[in-house]
Amino acid sequence: MTTPVSDSNSSFSARDVRQLRAGDYLPAFALPALDGSVWSTEQLAGRKALVVFFRFASCPFCNLRLHKLIQLQAQLPADFAMVAVFDSSAAELRPYAERHSAPFPVLADEGAAVHRQYGVRYSWWGVLKGMVTRLPTALYSMLAKGYWPTAFSGALHTMPMNFLVNADGRIATAYYGADEGDHLPLEDILSFI
Template identity: 45%
Template sequence: MPKVHIGQRIESLSLPGIAGDFDIGNLGGKRYMLSFHRFAACPFCNLRIHQIIQQHDRFSTNFQMIAIFDSPIDHLREHASQHHAPFPILADQHNVYYRKFGVERSLWRTLVGAFKRFPTVLYAIFAKGYFPNSFKGNITTMPLEILVNEHNLVEHVHYGRDEGDHLPIETIINFSHAKAPFDGTTRPTPISSSVA
C-alpha cells in the first residue's frame, strides 16, 4: 500500500462517528490531525484518547483532532462514548482509509510493543479500566498520525513503530498553533517524531 508523504493533499474523508457522520470538507480551513488506531477496546488506543482529552484545552481553536478506529460503529460507541471526547471519533470498519493511507500491520511489532510497554498496558487496563474484553478489528494495526495544515496539505507523518508509539503531545500542540509554512509550492521542514 502507498504511504502518505509530506506535501500530499488530503482530498476527502467521510466516515460515521460516535456523534454522527463526519466529512473532512466541513472543517473550514482548520489544521487537523488524523490519528488511526486499532480496535475499539484497545487499551493503548483508549489511553491515548484519554491523554489527548486531558490536554485538549492547550490546542489552538483552529485545530481539530480526528480519531479513527478499525471497528464497527456500534462497537466503537460501546467503548469510546465513555470518553465524552470534544473531537470526532470515527469508525472505518471496512478499512477504506486504512488502505488509502497505508496504515501498517505487524504481528512482530505488536508483540514487541506489548513486551516493551507492558507497564503502560497494565496501567491502561487496571488503573484506567480499558480492558480489551472484545476484539472487533485487527489487533496487529500500527498507529498512524498525519498532521495536515490549513490548505489540506500533509506537513508531517508518523508511522508508529509499535502499537503504543505516538507523536509527543507537545509536538501536536505546537503544530496546532503554527501557521502553514507552505501552500504546496514549497517543501515544509519535517517535524521531529522522536518519542520518549
Template identity: 35%
Template structure:
C-alpha cells in the first residue's frame, strides 16, 4: 500500500499525456513540482534539493570544470551535455545522479499528511530527463527507504534547527557525514538549509541528525524564525560593531580600532579558492597600507579550528577572525548567490586558488554560496566604501584601496 503522497504521484504518472503535478504543503519548503510523461519523471523542482553543482562535486567533478561547463553550455542542460561530451561524466553515471535527485525530492514527502493540494501545473520545471528509470521504480524505492526511517527521523522537518555541543567536536573526526551536519548546525542552518547545501539524501541526512541527537552532539531547538539578514550597508553609515575570535588568539572588537582606518574583508570558507588568491595580494600590500595607518581585518565563515589549515597557511600579518555562525555576515547584509558562485569570471582566480590550496580547496567548512564583501572604514568608524561582490572574485581593485589609503591621515606615532 503506497503512502498517500507517493500514491498521488503514481496515479498521475500513469497518464499518457505529459503532466506537471504540483504538490503543495503547509511547510512550503516541501513544495515539489514533477513533470511526468509516459510513466517517467522528466522534470523536477524541489525546495529541499541542493544545486546540481553540489551533486556533481559529490561525483568527483572539479568545481573549476563545472564553472567551465556552465560558461560553455550556457544552461543546465548545456553544461551537462558538455560534461558528457568531454568525458567528465558517463551517461549511466549522470542518469544515476538524476535518479538520486528524484529520490531525494520524494523521500521527505513520503510520510507527509498535510498536503494542501496536488494541482496540475502548466509551468514545467526543468531538470535532466531520467532516460531509463520509470516513475514507479522511483516511487517503490522511495517507499522502501522511507519505511526504514524511525518515528523520530520521520518527525524531523525542514524547519527543524539544532544547537551543537562544542564538547563533541572531537567525536566528529573521521566521519565526514557527521562532521558536515555538525558544522552546519554550528552555523545555525535548519535541516532544510542543510539539505540544500550538503551532498546527502534526505533519509541519510535525517539518520545522521538523529544519530547526533542520540549521542548528545546536537540538541533540538524550538522552531525558530529564519535568520534576519540586514539590508546592504552604504557609505555614510556607522560600521556595525562586533567581537570575534582571532586565529592569533584572543578576540578582536571592531570598535577597539577606532582612530584607525580599517579595510574590513568578509570572505567565504577558510580554504576558498577565490578568497585566498585575493589575500595573497593583500599580504603583499600590507606594509604599504600599514605605513599609511590602515588596519586590515579579515572575517571568515569557518570554525576557528579550521582557519589554520586554510587562510592560516599564508600567515597573514593582520587579524584573521572566525564567524562560523554567520552573525556578523548577517549584520553586514551579505547574501548567498549560486549564480555569483558559478559565474565564469571566477574561473581564472579559482584556478590560481586551487594551485595554492590543493585538494583542501574542496573542503566545505563554511558557506560555499556566500558572496564576499569589503568595507573601507574611516578612523571615525563610518563606512566610506561598501563593496558587495557581484560574483565570487569581484574584489575591490587594489588601486582603489591604495587611493583611499593615501587620503587617510596617518596616526601620530610619537
C-alpha cells in the first residue's frame, strides 16, 4: 500500500512513496553530521535506536522537541542510540542545532532525499493544525528558549517522522506526525527501552 507524500497544497510533485511500517528494515542512509563527519545507519548495528526526522533548521517545534530529547537522554541506557535528521543544509542547521550541544548525531538532509526515502508527508493543513492546536501551549517555552524561526530552509510543510528501531535493524514503531509538532510520545520511547 502506498501513501501520497504530498497534499493538494504541496509545492512538491504528487507521487506515491511507501511509508515504513513496524517490521520493515530501517532503510540505509549516510548524511553529513554537524561535527563534519558523515554519519551512517551502519553505526546503529546491534543497538536499539530512535531516528527522528525534523522539519527545517529554525523550526521552533523541532528545536523544542530536540531540547526534550536531550533532556530524555539522561534516562536512557548508554547503548541506546538517538539520531536527529533535519530538512536543511549543514550550514543552515549549524547555528540552531549547535546551541543544543546534543549528545547524539544531528544530521543535515539538504534536499530531503532521505526524508522522501522514509515516506515523509508534506501538508499545509498539518502546519495550520500545529499552529492552532500546539502553538498556544508551546509558545512560552519556545520564546523563553529563543526557538523562533529567523530564517527558513527546507520545506515549511514537512511533517515529522519518528522511528523506534530494534537491535536487529527492524522498525518497532513508525510514527508519522499528523501536524508540525506531532511526535512519538516520550513515554513510548521509555517503554521501548
